[in-house]
Amino acid sequence: MREATDADLPRFSQMTQRTNQFNVSTIRRTEAEIRALLTEGQTDTRCWVTEVRDRFGDYGIVGAALTRRPHGSDTVVLDTFLISCRVLGRGVEHAVLSRLGAAAREDGARFLETTYRPTAKNEPMRAYLESVAAEHAVAREDGSVLYRMPVAHAAAIAFRVEESLPHEPGSGARDPLGVPGDPERLATLAELAEREPDVEALDARVRRTGPGPRSTAVAAPVSSDMTAASSPPRTPSASSLGSVRTLVQEVFARTLSRPHFPADATFEQLRLTSLDIVNLTVALEKRLGRELPTTLLFEHRDLEGLARTLAGAPEEGETQELVNAAEAADTTHLTVAAPSRAPVGEPVAVVGLAGRYPGAATVDELWDLLAEGRCAVRKLSEERWDHSRYLDPEGGPETTYSAWAALLDDVDRFDAQFFGIAPREAEMMDPQQRLFLEVAHEAVQDAGHTRASLGPDVGVYVGVMANDYAALSRAAAVTGDSPFPYAENYQIANRVSYFFDFAGPSMAVDTACSASAVALHLACEAIRRGEVTAALAGGVNLVLHPARHIQYAQMGMLSRGGVCRPFGEGADGFVMGEGVGAVLLKPLSRALADGDHVHGVIKGSWTNSGGRTSGFTVPNPQAQAELVARALSAADVDPRTVSYLEAHGSGTELGDPIEIRGLTTAFGTDGADHAHGWCAIGSVKSAIGHLEPAAGIAGLTKVLLQLRHRRLVPTLHADTLNPRIDFDHTPFRVHRELSEWHRPEGPEGPGPLRAGVSSFGAGGVNAHLVVEEAPERHTAPSTTHDQPELIVLSAADAERLRTYARRLQAHVSTGGAASHGSRTSPTPCASAANHCRTGRRSWRAAERS
Structure with missing residues (x-):
C-alpha cells in the first residue's frame, strides 16, 4: 500500500x-x-x-x-x-x-x-x-x-x-x-480447544484459575532465517519418518502462518484453498531441493500421509539423506488394487444417436465443426439476458468477469402440436423438457424404430442439473405476469416416457457435471440386468439465467478470455456451454439379431465417488484411477488396446494434471519411460464449452462420430501443452490435428478401435465408459447401386414434409450417415428407402410429390 x-x-x-x-x-x-x-x-x-x-x-x-x-x-x-x-x-x-x-x-x-x-x-x-x-x-x-x-x-x-x-x-x-x-492466552486457548473436543468440558477448563496440562498439539519450530521465498534447500541428516514430519510441519506452519495445529490435522480441517496448496507445494520443493508433482497434496488427506510419501522407503535401512527420499517422492505413484473380475455382462449397442450442440443443429453438423477445428464459443448478448448488467472484468460481488458462452440456437422453439401438447402447456414447460423430448424422438428415428417396434419395456435416463427456467418463471408467476411453470427436472424424463408410452424406469439424474455419463451407466446396467429391453439415455443443459454464470465467476472457475484450454498452457477455467444429446441403447446380441445399425458398443462402465478429500470440490486422483481401472475390468479390456481417451478435460490449471495422474495410474504405466504417447487424448470442451450435465453425452457422441468416420478430430487451444503435465511419462498424447484413426496392432493383428470417456462431477461423482467400434457384419456387398428405390415420405403437414425431403436429399447426396463408411453396408439410398418404409411413423397423406 x-x-x-x-x-x-x-x-x-x-x-x-x-x-x-x-x-x-x-x-x-x-x-x-x-x-x-x-x-x-x-x-x-x-x-x-x-x-x-x-x-x-x-x-x-x-x-x-x-x-x-x-x-x-x-x-x-x-x-x-x-x-x-x-x-x-x-x-x-x-x-x-x-x-x-x-x-x-x-x-x-x-x-x-x-x-x-x-x-x-x-x-x-x-x-x-x-x-x-x-x-x-x-x-x-x-x-x-x-x-x-x-x-x-x-x-x-x-x-x-x-x-x-x-x-x-x-x-x-x-x-x-x-x-x-494476548498472544500467550490465545495460544493456550487454542491448545485447550484442540485437546478437549467436548464443549462443556472445555468451558469448565477455561473457567478454572489454574492452567491445565499442556496439549499435544504441534508447536512447529520455525527457523528465523527461513522464508517462503528465499531459504536455501535444507537437508536433514536422515530420512526417518520423524524428520520428514518435522520438516512438513515447519513448512505448513510457516506457509499458513499458523504455528499451532494438531499433529493429526487433516487438510480439510486446515481448510486449504487451491492457492494454499500451490504455495505449500512450492515451499516443500524449496526445502527439499527438487520438483514435486503438482498433484501431491491432492493425493493425501493429512500431514501424516504426506510425510510418509515424502519419506519413501530407503533402500538401505534409514541412512539415506532426506533429499534422496524426496527424489523418490517424484516417482511415487498412485496404486490401484486389482479389482476382482466380475462376470463380463452383455455389451450394450448404441443403435440411435441424436443431439444439438453449440454451432451444430445435428450430430452431422457437430462432426463438421469438430473436424474443421472450429470453436462455437461466442460473446453473450441480449438473446438470454442483458449481460452488460452483470459484467465486471475485475470481478466484483454479484458480477461475472466472463463475457463468453457456447449457446444453442432457437431454444425457445418447439413443435408442440407434433407431440400432442397444448400450446399453453408448452409455454409452461422448461425448454430443457422440450429439447430433450425432440432429441429423444430424433434418436429413436435415427435407429429406425417406432414406439410400436420398441415396445413398452424401455427405460429413460436423463442427466440434468440446473433449473433456470423455474427461477425465471416462478418470480414472474408470483407477480401474476406468468403462469406457474412445469419446470421440475424429473419431468424431463417423464415427458419422454409419457409420449412414447414407455413403462420402464424413468429418471432424472443429477450428479452435477457427470450426470449424463452416470445416466448412461445406469441405463447400461439396467439392460445388462434384464430390467429393460432398451433404454434412451442422455443429458440436457441450458443456461437461461445469469445466476450460474455469476456463481462460477465468483468461484474463479470460468476462463477470463473465453477459451477453454484442455491440457494447454494458460488454462484458466472452462467456458459455459449448452447442449442436448440422446442415444438409444439395446443389448448387442438383440441389436444384431434385429438388423439394427450399431454406432458403437459400450463394453463396460463404472461410477464412483471421490469420498472425503481436502475440500468438497477438490478432485481425488486415486478415486479417478480406481474408476477407470474398474471400468476397464468390467469391459474385460486391456488398457493397452485403448487408442483414444475422451477426457473430462475442463481446462483448469490443476484439474487437468490430476486427471492425467489418475489415468496414467489406471493404465498401469505410472512412471514407465516406455509408455509415451500410444493413446491419443482430447476433450470436446475445447470446441463447444463445458456442457455440465450434458458433458458426458457430448463426449460419447464425439467418440461415436470418430468411430463412424474412423478419424480423430483435434483438441483446440493446446498448441503449447500444460507445463504441469509431463506427457513424456504417460501413455497419452494430446491429439491436435485431424487424422486417421488406425486400429492398434496386437499379437494377432489389428484390434478393434476402442476409446474411454471420462466425466467428473462436483463433489467427486465420477463416471467412465469403455466404448468399442461395432462388430463387422460379413454380408455381401450391395449390387443395387444403379437400381431405383421406392422412398415413402410422410409428415404431419406439407411444411414438415418439404423440410424432411430436403434433409433426406442432403443425407443421400453426401454418402449418408447410415453407411458410416462400412464396406458391407447398403448404399445410402437403399438404406434410406428401407428406413423410411419400416422405421418411421406413418402420417395421413398431407402432400404427394
Whole structure:
C-alpha cells in the first residue's frame, strides 16, 4: 500500500464509482472532487492505493482509501475504504487497515475511525469490520455503525486463515480471531480447544484459575532465517519418518502462518484453498531441493500421509539423506488394487444417436465443426439476458468477469402440436423438457424404430442439473405476469416416457457435471440386468439465467478470455456451454439379431465417488484411477488396446494434471519411460464449452462420430501443452490435428478401435465408459447401386414434409450417415428407402410429390 500519485487518481475515482465493491459506503467521487479534497487547507487529506501481485501475476491497483484528519484533531477519519473482491480472503483487507493504523500512529493520532453505511451489497464489509473491531463499534439510529479504534489496535490487525471462511448471513456472529489480544492466552486457548473436543468440558477448563496440562498439539519450530521465498534447500541428516514430519510441519506452519495445529490435522480441517496448496507445494520443493508433482497434496488427506510419501522407503535401512527420499517422492505413484473380475455382462449397442450442440443443429453438423477445428464459443448478448448488467472484468460481488458462452440456437422453439401438447402447456414447460423430448424422438428415428417396434419395456435416463427456467418463471408467476411453470427436472424424463408410452424406469439424474455419463451407466446396467429391453439415455443443459454464470465467476472457475484450454498452457477455467444429446441403447446380441445399425458398443462402465478429500470440490486422483481401472475390468479390456481417451478435460490449471495422474495410474504405466504417447487424448470442451450435465453425452457422441468416420478430430487451444503435465511419462498424447484413426496392432493383428470417456462431477461423482467400434457384419456387398428405390415420405403437414425431403436429399447426396463408411453396408439410398418404409411413423397423406 502506498500514497496515491497524481497518475493514480483516475483509477481511484473509477473504483469509487463501483458501489458493488467491498466498501464502507456509497460515496462516489470524481477525479476533480478528489483533487479538491487533497488541496483543502483545513484538513490533512490523503489518498492511498493498494496493489497486489502474487505468483499468478500482477493484479494492479485493487484497493482505495481516503483518510482525513482535521487540524488539531486526535482522530484520522477513514471515509473511503474499498477493495476489489478479486483479492479478498487472502489478508489484503487486514494489511490495508493495519497499515492505515500504523500511519495514523506515526502521525501522532490516537484513533482511526470509519463509518459503515449499509447497502444491499456491502454486507461483507460489515462482517469484516465486526471480526476485527467489534468491541469498538457504536450502532447509530440510521443503521450506520461507527468503528472508532485506538491506532495501536488498528496497527495490530492481522489476517488468520480462519477468517477467510464465510460468515452466516445475518447471524451477526463475530470472529474473535481477528481481534488482537494476548498472544500467550490465545495460544493456550487454542491448545485447550484442540485437546478437549467436548464443549462443556472445555468451558469448565477455561473457567478454572489454574492452567491445565499442556496439549499435544504441534508447536512447529520455525527457523528465523527461513522464508517462503528465499531459504536455501535444507537437508536433514536422515530420512526417518520423524524428520520428514518435522520438516512438513515447519513448512505448513510457516506457509499458513499458523504455528499451532494438531499433529493429526487433516487438510480439510486446515481448510486449504487451491492457492494454499500451490504455495505449500512450492515451499516443500524449496526445502527439499527438487520438483514435486503438482498433484501431491491432492493425493493425501493429512500431514501424516504426506510425510510418509515424502519419506519413501530407503533402500538401505534409514541412512539415506532426506533429499534422496524426496527424489523418490517424484516417482511415487498412485496404486490401484486389482479389482476382482466380475462376470463380463452383455455389451450394450448404441443403435440411435441424436443431439444439438453449440454451432451444430445435428450430430452431422457437430462432426463438421469438430473436424474443421472450429470453436462455437461466442460473446453473450441480449438473446438470454442483458449481460452488460452483470459484467465486471475485475470481478466484483454479484458480477461475472466472463463475457463468453457456447449457446444453442432457437431454444425457445418447439413443435408442440407434433407431440400432442397444448400450446399453453408448452409455454409452461422448461425448454430443457422440450429439447430433450425432440432429441429423444430424433434418436429413436435415427435407429429406425417406432414406439410400436420398441415396445413398452424401455427405460429413460436423463442427466440434468440446473433449473433456470423455474427461477425465471416462478418470480414472474408470483407477480401474476406468468403462469406457474412445469419446470421440475424429473419431468424431463417423464415427458419422454409419457409420449412414447414407455413403462420402464424413468429418471432424472443429477450428479452435477457427470450426470449424463452416470445416466448412461445406469441405463447400461439396467439392460445388462434384464430390467429393460432398451433404454434412451442422455443429458440436457441450458443456461437461461445469469445466476450460474455469476456463481462460477465468483468461484474463479470460468476462463477470463473465453477459451477453454484442455491440457494447454494458460488454462484458466472452462467456458459455459449448452447442449442436448440422446442415444438409444439395446443389448448387442438383440441389436444384431434385429438388423439394427450399431454406432458403437459400450463394453463396460463404472461410477464412483471421490469420498472425503481436502475440500468438497477438490478432485481425488486415486478415486479417478480406481474408476477407470474398474471400468476397464468390467469391459474385460486391456488398457493397452485403448487408442483414444475422451477426457473430462475442463481446462483448469490443476484439474487437468490430476486427471492425467489418475489415468496414467489406471493404465498401469505410472512412471514407465516406455509408455509415451500410444493413446491419443482430447476433450470436446475445447470446441463447444463445458456442457455440465450434458458433458458426458457430448463426449460419447464425439467418440461415436470418430468411430463412424474412423478419424480423430483435434483438441483446440493446446498448441503449447500444460507445463504441469509431463506427457513424456504417460501413455497419452494430446491429439491436435485431424487424422486417421488406425486400429492398434496386437499379437494377432489389428484390434478393434476402442476409446474411454471420462466425466467428473462436483463433489467427486465420477463416471467412465469403455466404448468399442461395432462388430463387422460379413454380408455381401450391395449390387443395387444403379437400381431405383421406392422412398415413402410422410409428415404431419406439407411444411414438415418439404423440410424432411430436403434433409433426406442432403443425407443421400453426401454418402449418408447410415453407411458410416462400412464396406458391407447398403448404399445410402437403399438404406434410406428401407428406413423410411419400416422405421418411421406413418402420417395421413398431407402432400404427394
